[in-house]
Amino acid sequence: MAAEEFFRNLPKVTLHDHLDGGLRPATMIEIAAEVGHQLPSTDPDELGRWFHQTASSGSLTAYLTTFEHTIACMQRADDLRRVAREWVADHVADGVVAGEARWAPEQHLQRGLGLDEAVAAVAEGLREGMADAASGGTPFIARQLVTAMRHADRGLEIAELALRHRDTGLVAGFDIAGGEAGNPPSRHLAAFRRLREADFFYTIHSGEEGELASIHDAVQVCGALRLGHGVNIVNDTTRDARGRHRLGRLARFVRDQRIPLEVCPSSNLQTGVATTMAEHPIGTLLWLDFNVTLNCDNRLMSATTLSREYALVSEAFGLSTTQLAQVALAGASALFLDHAERAQLIEQMMPAWLRVSANDRGTSGQPPLWER
Ligand SMILES: [Zn+2]
DSSP states (O other), rough: OHHHHHTTOOOOOEEEEEGGOOOOOHHHHHHHHHOOOOSSSSHHHHHHHHHEEEHTSSSHHHHTTTHHHHHHHOOOHHHHHHHHHHOOOHHHHHTTTEEEEEGGGGGOOTTSSOOOHHHHHHHHHHHHHHHHHHTTTOEEEEEEEEEETTTTTOOOHHHHHHHHHHTSEEEEEEEEOOTTTTTOOGGHHHHHHHHTTTTOOOEEEEEESSOOHHHHIIHHHHHHEEEOOOOGGGEEEOOOTTSSSSEEEOOOOOOOOTTEEEHHHHHHHEEEEESSSSSSSSEEETTTTTTTTEEBOOOHHHTHHHHHHHHHHHHHOOOHHHHHHHHHHHHHHHHHHHHHHHHHHHHHHHHHHHHHHHHHHHOOOOOOGGOO
16 A cells, blocks of 8 residues: 555654564474474465464454464574564564564473573574664664563563563563453562562553453553553543543543553454454544554564554544654654663654655644644
């Protein structure tokens, strides 16, 4: 689509992108042959289609089963390194300038790797990716978010792992992932407490399939600095007879404290959050001025790119380039980077977005949102 190409030329950042959800089908086929793993297809196009179709069944549980194949191809240090390096390259090709790759080391120990070796391998791959990007004239800032599986019981151990690699392993933060129903964030409260004691950063997958209680638990009990998805916060808003929106206390807290929502529209359509893009909560969340960022979640499973997500949302809600510029800059502001590094990144991103949003002024008469 033409709009996808338009957004590919604009600088974007990705906060919510799983390393094990963005493998190149051709890479998987090569690795699977080496390690003796049976994939659903050995044709790259067909394999890509299989992931997209299988992940589109409408439930998060079914969606998560596809990861068995990607994770099977990420069990050796060299494979983790390669996947991380390609993760950077694929984002660079899509006009992304910074990003955090999240993944759960505890799922990558099936062939004898230790947790620390696995994290070091991903760091090496991200460093190689950044070096490739710099030498190609398109610098990229890559970090990893070390993730624990929420149904398992290794949260504290994984939090300690993240802390061990915060200074040398490009680990910018921590997260919990996996099926949300029945696994509230506070199951891992000890991990979050430990991270706070150590002044470290974390986001929490919450408000994807879970109810408001899950978001309350993530924000108020566990102290999430960002929300992975978080879109169900829309259920704490109502409209009165005159169509005016009313926010509940939790929604007001999340909006007013500017807690970034890592929104992943295509992924949400596949897991049943909404049926069509036009019905996705992101429209209401933007209208109500939540701190919305745009992400892919799993590019392989959703057959998508970040540029495509911008294009889809833009088309579904008739958003101006100015509004999407605000989303892109909100993403940059929410990265778990040093303040100075973020400020520099925003400064670098601004001119390109200002150039294209200058056209918005003529049609809408509205100045860019950050000037209001
Ligand atoms: Zn996710």
